[in-house]
Each structure stands twice: as C-alpha cells, then as structure tokens.
Amino acid sequence: MSVPKILSIDDSRMVHMFIGRGFAPYDVDLVFASNGQEGLDAARKEKPSLILLDVTMPVMDGVECLAKLKADPELKSIPVIMLTAEAGKENVIKIAQMGARDYIVKPFADDAVVDRVSRFIKMNLKSAPAPAPAAVVPKKEIKATDPIKVLVIDEFASIVDSIKNTVSSLGWSVAGANSPEDAMVSYLKCSTDAHVARGLLDMAETKRMGGHFSEALVVPTVADDNAPDIILMSLAFTKNAALSFAQLLKSIPVLKNVPIVALSLKTATTEQNDGKKVGITDFITKPINFGELPDSVMAALGVDTALFFCRRDRSGRRSAAGSFRKWLPSLCSAGEEKDSGPCECRLPSNPH
C-alpha cells in the first residue's frame, strides 16, 4: 500500500511546523506550499491524497485556490480541509458550497489536524510494532485444567471483584490492580513506586508514538513467578496509560507473549484500533457479559476447547466455564461427585 501524501498550503512556517509535528509519528509524506499558486502547482505535480488549505494567503488566497482545485478534473476529487481563523457562519457555508470537505478553526492543536485528516485517509504509525506471530515465538502452552493466573487492571474495584467471583470457582487465580502503574508496583514488582512506573510508561508512550529511547536503560525486569498467564485491562485510563503499558510489556521477555485482552466500550473504536497496533488482539466489550468471560479468556489463551473441564467449588459442586456449562450434567458421571479437585471430560467432537 502506498504512503498517503498530504499537501499543506499555508503562508505560515509556524503552521507548517505544527502540521509536521502532528504527523511526525505517522507514515505519511508531507508536501508544503506557501500560497495558493504554489499549492496548485504542487497539487498537479504531487497528486496528494489530501490537501490542508489556509484561507488568508498572499499571491492567491485559499478560496481562489479551492475554486481552481475543484475546477480541475484531475484534482477535484482530492479532499480539501480548510484551515481558517475565519469560522463565521457565512464563511463556513461558502467554503462548504465550494467543495471543501471539512474545516479546522485556528487556533488548533496539532492532534486536532491529525484527527480530522484520519477521517479521510488511512494512516499507519511509523514504528508501530506488529504483534509477535505465535509461530515465531511460541506462547506458553496452557491447558484448560491449569490454574490460570489472571491479572485484571481496571479502575473499578467492582469489575475486578466480579471477574474474581466468575472465574475463581474454575481454580483460576485473579489479581487486581487499579491502574497500570499499580500493576507494575504491586503485582509485576518491576517498579519501586508509582512515579517510577509512570516514567517507564511515558517512555513506552514515546516509543509507541514513533520516538526512540534506550531500551537497555529502561526495560524493567519481571520474575517468571510474577508473570500472569493473561492480562485483562481497561482501555479507559488517562494519558493512554493502557496503550503505553501494552507497548512496555512487548519489550519485557517474560511478558511479551502474555495475551492482553482489552476491556472497553463498544464505541471506543479509536482506542481499540490503537490497541491493535500495540499487540492487543482480543477485546471484551463493557458492560461485561461475565457468563461468556471464561470462554473469551480461553480463546485468547488459545486453549484447546475440545478438552472439557469441570471443577468443584468449596461446597463440592461442579462448575464449568461458559458455554461448556450446558454439557456438564451429561458428561460427568455421578461417581465423580465424591471426588475432590478437577476432573476432565472430553466433549463430543461436534457437540451441536
């Protein structure tokens, strides 16, 4: 796929600098022109994917430039976003009627431009690491009967408790943390305090956004015993902390193959897309359907679901995970009721 090309037409070096800074983390080609005439020439030569066009400029202003772009059969389909401090109703109606697809009011933050542009063209982060393919770095093999270690990171203690209640009867252990920083200090024990953890996340965020830092100096060490089998994490933390944390985990040897399942609202598509770029491949939608949670966890772990399992809780009753629950009565013999600990049963090859 070719790299998208963005043409910025503005007479201000300051605006070009803002735009350059905003798009620095993305794999895009930027072309700059300092007035409408130069912009038209550049558009004909470069055939950009999108044009950012200032209104007030010397030589040829943005309105005249827009009219000429829309009159040119080869250029008229290129989406144009106007950048203007003149956002009065009449001005907005005028540029919309002339064919501008959107407008950004000055003053603007550089990420606002990136946000608007991303509605029209697809952009990829420059150094977004691809999720590690399982075939190259094998995951820890987990069976359904293993005592799975789950780390839940969510700002709401009630969600941690509900997950604990749901899976503890399966023999899984659940540890909770109220933030990525808390998880790093209390569970992974790879940071002495929240401030140090925050610093590590900031550096991971720099890397996630295409910057660089010396990994040898900052990648923390996590003991094997402290590594969970799976992490369930809310995406709703401020400062992109969840995404930074996911980025950081990918650089820690004992954690880089630990699946991360994001807990997020169905509507949080931007966060989910950003999550995929840092290797989060599974998502559980909030509000959580706790009945389906064990299935989702096992799917993320790549557990062989042909192996049915059931366990006994403290009262001796058997329980099973998610959709397997319905097979329980017919698959476990009455004699097993007396046994303690897990029992294993084979599901029919095609239970349906």
Place this chain on the structure above:
Amino acid sequence: MTATKEPSGETVLQIINHFTPLVLETMAGLTAIPGEGNIAAPMAFSFNGIAGSISLSGHACGVVYTAFPSELAKLIAEKIFGGPVSDQDVSDVVSELTNMIAGNFKSQLCDLGFNCTLSIPSVVIGDKINIATMTASVSVRNAYTIEGCQAPLVVQTFAAFA
C-alpha cells in the same frame, strides 16, 4: 430589513479578551491574563518591539494591532518552535497569532451581521512604535500578562461599522 445594532466597545473587548488568551494557550501553551481593558478611545501609546496588524474592510472597517515586546515575541516563538528561533520565525509567529486573533474577531463581527474581509497581516519591528486612534466608533485596548515575561502583550482594536 431590521437595522443591526453596532457592537459596543465592551462587546469588542469581550471578544478580544476571549480569543487572545485562547490563541496563546492553544498555540504556545501560555496563560495570558487580561487586564481591565480600556474601551474609552484610549490615547496613542508607544512601545519597543514587534507589532502585527490586520485591517478589516466591509460593513466593519478597522484594524487589529498586536504589540509584542521583543522578549515576549521571542519567548512565544521559542515555545512554539521548541528551540532557538530566527528573527524571521519571530516575525512569522507574530503574523500568524495576529491573524488568528483578528480572524476570530472578524468571524464574530460577521455573525453579528457586519460582514467584512481581512487583509494579509503586516509586521513592523522597531523602537518607539506609535499606535494611535484613527476615526473609529470603537477603540479598545487591553494588556495581557503572560507567564514568564514582565512586559505584557497589548492588543489595540479600532473599528467603525456601516
């Protein structure tokens, strides 16, 4: 057709007081605290530094001047560019910030029924730059104190409505 009421000096001051800090906060991350303001056709004032100006023409005519003391203009440009800046960079920043303040002022006037167009910004650098009131029904001035700089930014607006 109903006659559109001319914006008062107070209205103009409110608009400028809203957009000047907004522009500085958004583009440079600097907090600008407006002074009390003077809406009673203030006397001419003289300053050393860099002045940006943009004129309006149409149903509203006038000029928006921004007067940046040299050290403040340099501070803002360095904040925006993230490092040392040339005189050209400082001039460019003053020009664009003036454009943003005046452009938003113009939009508000248009929405109030006074359509007008903006000129290209001009920037003047020197000592003892005098900014004086011309024949205008509205003449408003205010000073904006900005963190990290003792000398304030002054914005002077002249307008007449037709």
